[in-house]
Amino acid sequence: MARGLPKKAKLRDVDKIIAVSSAKGGVGKSTVAVNLALSLAMQQKRVGILDTDIFGPSIPKLLNLTGGEPNVTESNRLIPLSNYGVKAMSIGFLLPDQDSPVVWRGLMVMKALQQLLHDVEWGGLDVLVLDLPPGTGDVQLTITQQIVVDGAVIVSTPQDIALIDAVKGINMFKKVDVPVLGMVQNMSVFVCPNCNHETHIFGSQGVQREAARLGTEVLGSIPLHPSICTLSDAGTPVVVAEPDTANAMAYRAIADKIIHKLSI
Amino acid sequence: MATASDLPPSLSKIRHIVLVLSGKGGVGKSSITTQLALSLVQLGYSVGVLDIDLTGPSLPRMFGLESKKIHQSSQGWVPVYTDASKRLCVMSIGFLLKDRGDSVVWRGPKKSAMIRQFVRDVVWGELDYLLIDTPPGTSDEHISIAEQLRDANPDGAVLVTTPQAVATADVRKELSFCRKVGLDILGVVENMSGFLCPHCSECSHIFSKGGGEDLAKQYGVPFLGAVPIDPQFVLMIEEQHATASATTVGDQRPDVEGGTGFSLIEKYKECKLCPIFARITEQVVATTKDKVRQ
Numbered sequence: 001m002a003r004g005l006p007k008k009a010k011l012r013d014v015d016k017i018i019a020v021s022s023a024k025g026g027v028g029k030s031t032v033a034v035n036l037a038l039s040l041a042m043q044q045k046r047v048g049i050l051d052t053d054i055f056g057p058s059i060p061k062l063l064n065l066t067g068g069e070p071n072v073t074e075s076n077r078l079i080p081l082s083n084y085g086v087k088a089m090s091i092g093f094l095l096p097d098q099d100s101p102v103v104w105r106g107l108m109v110m111k112a113l114q115q116l117l118h119d120v121e122w123g124g125l126d127v128l129v130l131d132l133p134p135g136t137g138d139v140q141l142t143i144t145q146q147i148v149v150d151g152a153v154i155v156s157t158p159q160d161i162a163l164i165d166a167v168k169g170i171n172m173f174k175k176v177d178v179p180v181l182g183m184v185q186n187m188s189v190f191v192c193p194n195c196n197h198e199t200h201i202f203g204s205q206g207v208q209r210e211a212a213r214l215g216t217e218v219l220g221s222i223p224l225h226p227s228i229c230t231l232s233d234a235g236t237p238v239v240v241a242e243p244d245t246a247n248a249m250a251y252r253a254i255a256d257k258i259i260h261k262l263s264i
Numbered sequence: 265m266a267t268a269s270d271l272p273p274s275l276s277k278i279r280h281i282v283l284v285l286s287g288k289g290g291v292g293k294s295s296i297t298t299q300l301a302l303s304l305v306q307l308g309y310s311v312g313v314l315d316i317d318l319t320g321p322s323l324p325r326m327f328g329l330e331s332k333k334i335h336q337s338s339q340g341w342v343p344v345y346t347d348a349s350k351r352l353c354v355m356s357i358g359f360l361l362k363d364r365g366d367s368v369v370w371r372g373p374k375k376s377a378m379i380r381q382f383v384r385d386v387v388w389g390e391l392d393y394l395l396i397d398t399p400p401g402t403s404d405e406h407i408s409i410a411e412q413l414r415d416a417n418p419d420g421a422v423l424v425t426t427p428q429a430v431a432t433a434d435v436r437k438e439l440s441f442c443r444k445v446g447l448d449i450l451g452v453v454e455n456m457s458g459f460l461c462p463h464c465s466e467c468s469h470i471f472s473k474g475g476g477e478d479l480a481k482q483y484g485v486p487f488l489g490a491v492p493i494d495p496q497f498v499l500m501i502e503e504q505h506a507t508a509s510a511t512t513v514g515d516q517r518p519d520v521e522g523g524t525g526f527s528l529i530e531k532y533k534e535c536k537l538c539p540i541f542a543r544i545t546e547q548v549v550a551t552t553k554d555k556v557r558q
Contacts, residue, residue: 023320023367025400026290030430055401056288056434101287101402101437103444106372109403134289134400135319136369160502161294165320168367175369190459190470197463201495203502226470233429233472 008148011117014048016127016262017147019178022155023169024162025134028186030058031232032155032222032251033131038239039255041085045126045264048080050116051090052143053133054102054109060092064235068093077121084240089120106138113142127264134165136172144176150262151181153219153254158185158206166207170214181261182217183207184254187224220254223247270415272383274340277390278312280552281418282450283409287438288431289400292455294322296424296491297397298501302532303545305351309392312343314382315356316409317399318375319368324358328504328528334359340385347527355386372404379405383412393552400434402441410445419552420448422488426456427475439483450488450551452480453544457490486551489544494537504528 011017020033030053037049051059060066068081070093080087091102091112104112122128130149133139143149152173156166166183173180185207190199201224211218222228223246231241239248258264275281284297294317301311315323324330327346334355335342343353357368357378370378388394399405421442425435435452442449454476458467470493480487532538 024290025320026288026426026431055403055437058430058433061430061433098433099436099440101441101444103402103407103441105404105407106375109372136367137319137375137404138371141369141371159498161322161325162290164322164325164364167365168320171365172367172369175367190468192461192464192466193468194466195461195464197461199459199462199495201459201493202498224470226468226472229428229471 006145008146010148011122011128013122014125014128016150016264017130018127018181018258018262019130019132019143019149019152020155021132021140021152021169022166023134023136023172024156024165027155027157027162028222029155030062030131031228031237032153032184032186033129034059034062034237035239035248035251036255036258037086037129038084038237039252040127040129040259040264042239042243042252043255043259045259046124047085048087048089048122048125048128049131050120050128051088051092051131052113052116052139053131054091054104054112054139055133057090057092059088059090059131061235062232062237063088066092066098070094073121077119078115079121087122087125089116091116109138110142113139117143117147136168140172144173144178149178151179151258153181153258154183155186156183156207157187158200158203160203160206163206163210167210167214170216180216181258182219183211184219185221188221190224193226219257220250222250272412272416274384274386274388275394275416278388278394279392280555281394281396281413281416282548282552283396283398283418283421283447284424285398285406285421285438285442286400286424286435287402288425288434291424291426291431293424294326294397296422296453296455297395298323298326299532299537299541300422300545300548301352301395302529303538303541304393304549305529306533306542307545307549310390311352312388312391312394313352313354314394314396315354315358316379316382316396316405318357318370318378318405320399321356321358323354323356323397326501327354329354330358330364332359337387340387342387346529352529355382375404376408379408380412383409402437406441410447418447419555420450422450422548423452424455425452425476425479426471427454427469428472429475432475432479435479439485449483449485450548451486452476453488454490456493459493486547488547489540491537491540494535497535497537500531500535
């Protein structure tokens with residue numbers, strides 16, 4: 001029997017897999033993942049999004065699918081829920097009530113994650129976007145060891161305290177042989193809706209500096225705009241609600257780059 | 265009979281233990297922990313800060329202590345003091361990493377073992393307050409610290425959220441977690457609550473508004489206060505790094521170890537958030553004052 005790490009498998013029916021990660025919490029991974037998935041769907045791709053955050057699943061809220069209960073196929077595989085042309089799966093759909101915490105140790109988290117990875121009937125996808133949780137622990141290890149991830153997109157805000165963790169995330173992907181497609185600078189600048197004055201609330205150019213240092217590309221910069229948050233909370237992400245605004249175009253441009261890089 | 269004998273000796277001279285939790289990542293737990301610590305020191309208390317976020321340790325950076333290392337003494341690990349006055353000390357896995365980019369990619373059991381060491385094998389000494397900064401979620405780290413502190417009778421937890429629904433949704437879970445493990449909830453802090461444009465003073469609710477206060481009301485816990493976004497605070501933290509790495513000439517202050525001339529404790533007094541935090545801290549002190557641990 002061969003010794004060593006488990007062999008990475010490709011997911012059945014899924015052509016390419018992208019991981020949206022950051023290691024730092026709260027930089028906008030889920031918001032970026034959802035808007036990217038929607039942008040890819042707008043380019044006529046068959047897209048799925050898998051929420052791998054077991055403790056704080058945000059995808060149901062962002063896609064206006066809270067309270068949704070997935071059915072199973074005859075072979076007991078989960079059928080993803082759909083909205084805005086994107087198929088989605090999250091542990092959020094499988095919890096009895098929204099406020100119940102998932103207080104599990106690593107081993108149980110892994111079992112749940114295995115199901116989400118291998119037992120979902122995606123029905124043929126061009127690309128599956130994985131929304132990763134913060135950190136560099138069990139979830140990230142299991143995903144990168146068990147399945148072939150074609151590329152990772154690292155999201156960060158400009159400040160140092162976020163970049164430290166983003167760099168850890170990049171180093172983690174290098175350790176497990178996952179290609180890093182590039183970085184996304186989120187919450188890059190705040191434009192006052194009243195006077196249009198620009199303030200770099202979380203610092204500026206941090207991501208550009210770090211990307212240059214690490215020899216990786218900056219895929220795009222997304223500004224900090226109150227409407228991105230309000231639309232997300234309402235379950236109508238900006239790419240769907242206001243597709244032609246500068247905010248939405250920022251996400252769509254990143255999606256185009258990814259399509260090109262991975263030949264989707 | 266109270267199980268005082270099960271109390272880890274390392275914690276025996278600590279008067280109050282407060283956890284800072286959230287459930288959601290990136291709401292500013294470490295930033296709130298840092299400011300709470302600074303405010304408590306300004307009120308004259310001695311404070312220790314324990315960082316149990318093993319994969320994303322932010323505290324060394326927040327306190328400008330990134331270049332420091334932990335020392336081993338005969339009784340255990342010595343925490344890193346911010347200055348010679350020894351009013352404030354920090355323990356974090358960040359001090360054990362060779363390089364700031366080193367990633368800690370560990371599964372649960374290893375993380376739990378590390379947390380156990382941080383609680384039992386650190387020479388905390390005599391402290392008024394031990395603040396514990398946590399990672400997001402409700403997993404190994406949180407279960408471990410709840411177990412480790414079971415015999416230490418912690419005062420409770422401060423929950424941090426930002427106003428928007430995606431954040432409060434996760435914080436609700438953390439509130440339920442606290443109730444499950446019998447941890448008192450000292451109150452909710454709503455962070456990143458509004459931003460004042462420095463040009464026209466218009467207040468923008470970048471991350472929505474009111475979510476934190478609504479959450480506190482819904483769960484019947486105290487609302488400790490709303491903290492706005494202050495770019496000056498971000499800058500102050502970032503500047504520590506710049507000051508520490510530059511060679512300082514003629515700016516050596518005798519009370520600062522390493523002589524960088526930048527005292528965060530002093531600098532924080534000039535920050536706009538300082539008075540806001542003073543009010544939050546006073547409430548925490550008032551609530552914990554009556555809780556006697558030993």
